[in-house]
Amino acid sequence: MPRVAYNDAALTIWTGGDSLKLIEGLSTNKMTDLAKGEVRQTIFTTTSAKIIDIATVYHMGDFLAVQTHKSCLEQLLSQVLPKILDQDVNIRDVTDMNSFLIEYQLEYENVGHFTSNSGTTQAFIAHGLSFIVSTLDVVHQIDGSVEEFNEWRIQNLIPWIHHEISSKNHPLAVGLSNFVHPDKGCYVGQEVLARMISRKRQGKRLTRVVNGEVDEKFISTQGKTHSLAIVRQN
Amino acid sequence: MVCAIIMDCGTCETAGPVQVMTPEVVDVNLSISSKAQEMLSDAFGDDRSMALLVGVLSGGCSGYMYDLQIVEETDQSCQEIKVDGFRVLVPNSSSHLLDGIEIDYVDRLMGGGFKINNPNAESSCGCGESFS
Numbered sequence: 242m243p244r245v246a247y248n249d250a251a252l253t254i255w256t257g258g259d260s261l262k263l264i265e266g267l268s269t270n271k272m273t274d275l276a277k278g279e280v281r282q283t284i285f286t287t288t289s290a291k292i293i294d295i296a297t298v299y300h301m302g303d304f305l306a307v308q309t310h311k312s313c314l315e316q317l318l319s320q321v322l323p324k325i326l327d328q329d330v331n332i333r334d335v336t337d338m339n340s341f342l343i344e345y346q347l348e349y350e351n352v353g354h355f356t357s358n359s360g361t362t363q364a365f366i367a368h369g370l371s372f373i374v375s376t377l378d379v380v381h382q383i384d385g386s387v388e389e390f391n392e393w394r395i396q397n398l399i400p401w402i403h404h405e406i407s408s409k410n411h412p413l414a415v416g417l418s419n420f421v422h423p424d425k426g427c428y429v430g431q432e433v434l435a436r437m438i439s440r441k442r443q444g445k446r447l448t449r450v451v452n453g454e455v456d457e458k459f460i461s462t463q464g465k466t467h468s469l470a471i472v473r474q475n
Numbered sequence: 476m477v478c479a480i481i482m483d484c485g486t487c488e489t490a491g492p493v494q495v496m497t498p499e500v501v502d503v504n505l506s507i508s509s510k511a512q513e514m515l516s517d518a519f520g521d522d523r524s525m526a527l528l529v530g531v532l533s534g535g536c537s538g539y540m541y542d543l544q545i546v547e548e549t550d551q552s553c554q555e556i557k558v559d560g561f562r563v564l565v566p567n568s569s570s571h572l573l574d575g576i577e578i579d580y581v582d583r584l585m586g587g588g589f590k591i592n593n594p595n596a597e598s599s600c601g602c603g604e605s606f607s
Contacts, residue, residue: 253493266534288537288598288607322495324533327551327568332493429607432536432600 242346243385243393244373249402250341251314252374255305257329264298264307267321267429269412271422277302280355280364282420285317286430290411290437293317295402295420297372299355299364306362308372310402311336320429342373342381345393369397395464398449405447405461405469413437414471415461416447445471498571500554505529505565505573507558511580511589515561518545526555526562529578529591531569535605537598539572541591571595 255264265272270283277300285293294313299306309317314334321332347369355364360376375381393399398416400406405415412421413434421434437443447461450470462469507515519525528549530542546564553564565573577592593599596606 263533266532266540267538318493320538322493323498324538325495326531326533327566328533332495334493427535427540427600427605429534429536429538 242344243389244342244344244381244383245385245387245390246383247341247343247372249310249312250372250374251309251311251334251336252339252341253307253309253314254333254335255307256303256331256333259328260305260330261300263321263324263328263330264296264305265425265428267324268296269417269421269428269430269434271425272298275300278355279353280366281353282366284412284417284420285320286412286428286434287320287408288429288433290430290433291408292406292410292412292415293320293408295406295417297364297366299362306374308341308364308374312403338377340375340377340379340381342375342383343390344371344373345369345385345390347371367399369393370399391462392464395449395462395467395469398447398469400447400469401462405471410445410471411437413443414445414447443474446474447471497568500567501570501574503554503556503565503570503574505556505558505563505575506577507561507563508577508579510582511578512559512561514580514589519561523560523562526564527578528553528564528566529573529576530566531572536600537596537605537607539607540605543589 261272261275268283268285270281272283275281280297280299282295282297284295287293294309294317297308350365352365352367355362360379362374364372366372394401400415400417448470449467452466452468455470455472459470459472460468461471525545525547528544528546532540532542534540549564551566553566556563572595575594579590579592581587581590593606599606
């Protein structure tokens with residue numbers, strides 16, 4: 242299956258008994274029931290429900306490995322760190338000690354779980370998509386291109402950081418409603434998202450369009466014949 | 476460490492912790508409205524050895540949530556304030572968020588109960604339990 246480098250990935254290690262509870266309170270998905278060996282994505286949002294970053298959380302047993310993005314890490318930590326207060330949470334940034342890859346077009350997978358061996362952890366994120374985190378001494382073959390990966394994303398309507406997933410958008414507008422838990426209780430941005438869901442007014446939505454079908458200003462990922470666009474719902 | 480064979484978690488190397496800027500502990504001033512005092516008197520009865528713990532938790536729609544409890548003691552590092560005869564405990568870790576608050580009581584069928592009026596809050600959610 243094709244593999245491409247995931248150069249913007251960041252990895253932080255969260256230790257302490259309150260780590261999952263802290264993430265639960267600051268992001269959109271249900272996290273407190275995440276078990277060892279499972280991986281789950283959740284979205285950190287602002288009080289106005291705009292996206293700060295999407296996080297992929299690996300439950301490693303003694304700690305959580307939280308994969309986010311280098312370009313968003315400063316803002317994410319400025320949201321998270323003041324909220325630790327008295328809680329048992331410690332965070333270390335180990336981004337520079339690991340390498341990151343994306344593997345896609347997978348046919349057989351165990352979505353929501355990860356496997357680990359020989360310095361490499363592979364998480365199965367969604368249908369056909371996985372993330373690989375490795376120690377720096379592991380050498381991987383990179384045989385895919387960003388253009389091909391984007392074509393695959395367009396085909397499968399998969400949003401990506403700084404294309405669809407950005408601070409301009411809320412999770413529902415970019416096809417991330419699977420990671421917005423409907424009844425987990427309060428979290429930052431929940432009021433806004435709950436109102437959108439209950440009133441069935443999500444504003445914009447992610448859609449695949451034939452090139453030229455919509456104005457270029459709505460295009461979030463440009464493909465050869467089709468593109469991803471975020472357009473207002475009729 | 477188990478993690479070393481699956482990814483580099485940094486525990487075996489020298490990855491330092493992300494620096495948390497711990498806010499300065501503030502000597503908290505707070506007030507309790509007369510209606511809130513009435514309700515606290517009902518809750519405490521004659522036993523004023525109990526204390527009202529006014530804390531802050533992470534979460535809620537705006538990032539922080541108020542946490543009110545009646546306790547005898549707490550393990551948290553707190554400052555104890557006497558307000559109108561009531562013992563009030565405020566955790567030092569959240570003192571910067573609670574200085575200047577007024578504890579009020581709103582008497583209505585829906586959304587009633589103890590309310591915190593907080594001059595430090597830039598915004599708060601509809602139910603009033605959460606602020607940022």
